[in-house]
Amino acid sequence: MKDLEQYLRDNKPVVKDDPTFILKTRNRLEAVEGIKAEVDRQYTRGRRALVIALVAGLVVGVAVTAIAFLYPVSPDSVAKGILDSLCLFLQSYKQFLLLPVALLAIALGLVLTNKPSKSFI
Amino acid sequence: MNQERFISLVKAEQEPLRRFLLGLCCGDDALADDIAQDALVRAYVASSNFLGLSKFSTWLFRIAYNCYIDHCRKPGKDYADLESREALNVASDDASDARFRYQQLYQALEKIPEKEKAAIVLFYFEDKSIKEISSILQMPVGTVKYQLNQGRGHLKQYIRL
Numbered sequence: 001m002k003d004l005e006q007y008l009r010d011n012k013p014v015v016k017d018d019p020t021f022i023l024k025t026r027n028r029l030e031a032v033e034g035i036k037a038e039v040d041r042q043y044t045r046g047r048r049a050l051v052i053a054l055v056a057g058l059v060v061g062v063a064v065t066a067i068a069f070l071y072p073v074s075p076d077s078v079a080k081g082i083l084d085s086l087c088l089f090l091q092s093y094k095q096f097l098l099l100p101v102a103l104l105a106i107a108l109g110l111v112l113t114n115k116p117s118k119s120f121i
Numbered sequence: 122m123n124q125e126r127f128i129s130l131v132k133a134e135q136e137p138l139r140r141f142l143l144g145l146c147c148g149d150d151a152l153a154d155d156i157a158q159d160a161l162v163r164a165y166v167a168s169s170n171f172l173g174l175s176k177f178s179t180w181l182f183r184i185a186y187n188c189y190i191d192h193c194r195k196p197g198k199d200y201a202d203l204e205s206r207e208a209l210n211v212a213s214d215d216a217s218d219a220r221f222r223y224q225q226l227y228q229a230l231e232k233i234p235e236k237e238k239a240a241i242v243l244f245y246f247e248d249k250s251i252k253e254i255s256s257i258l259q260m261p262v263g264t265v266k267y268q269l270n271q272g273r274g275h276l277k278q279y280i281r282l
Binding site: 003004005007008009011012013014015016018021022024025026028029030032033036 | 124127128131132135136139140143144148150154157158161162165166223226241245246273276277280282
């Protein structure tokens with residue numbers, strides 16, 4: 001067994017000298033940095049959108065509540081006014097409702113997919 | 122850990138790391154270097170998790186070993202002809218007996234189980250202590266000793282001294 005141990009110690013694999021190894025590593029790490037920066041950017045963008053949506057929701061909610069309290073409207077007048085005409089409109093054109101919804105979805109999809117992104121590569 | 126600090130640590134460890142993987146890959150230096158690069162990227166990404174509780178080299182070797190295991194588990198893993206790999210690794214003007222020696226060693230290493238091979242490579246090629254090997258391979262000290270013993274027994278069958 002001693003012979004084998006000596007044999008193994010005497011025959012350590014020899015690594016070829018490769019001066020480009022560290023250079024390759026550095027390049028890969030640069031790429032990783034780029035990916036990390038892009039992920040951070042996306043994360044920040046998502047958080048900002050979330051905060052904006054939250055603030056906008058709060059502002060609109062507060063404004064609507066304030067208006068509702070400051071300018072109360074009798075339910076009868078609403079029922080006979082805007083809501084009635086809106087319901088009548090929707091009922092009359094319900095067969096065409098799908099078209100604008102689909103167009104809107106397609107437009108939204110196109111806008112989102114064609115949004116130019118600053119690539120780090 | 123910033124990039125420059127990481128690179129400076131890697132510079133000190135690159136040769137042992139590559140030799141460790143070369144032993145695991147049984148002489149395929151291109152594959153060993155590929156796995157080493159992957160391991161370094163993984164280590165860099167996870168460098169914020171390195172708390173300094175173990176040596177940097179131990180931590181790096183553990184990541185490299187995990188990368189190697191991941192590579193072994195990949196479907197369609199195909200080793201090139203051992204002889205041609207070995208010929209690439211040994212300088213062309215080396216004596217033929219030295220070439221034969223490496224060939225015999227790599228062929229023997231290829232035949233033994235991965236854990237035994239890893240323990241043998243770390244203990245004999247990298248001069249790591251049993252405790253360090255235990256930390257790198259994430260197995261108890263007693264298991265490392267067992268793997269070393271088994272590995273030696275298996276190698277003895279394949280290596281003519």
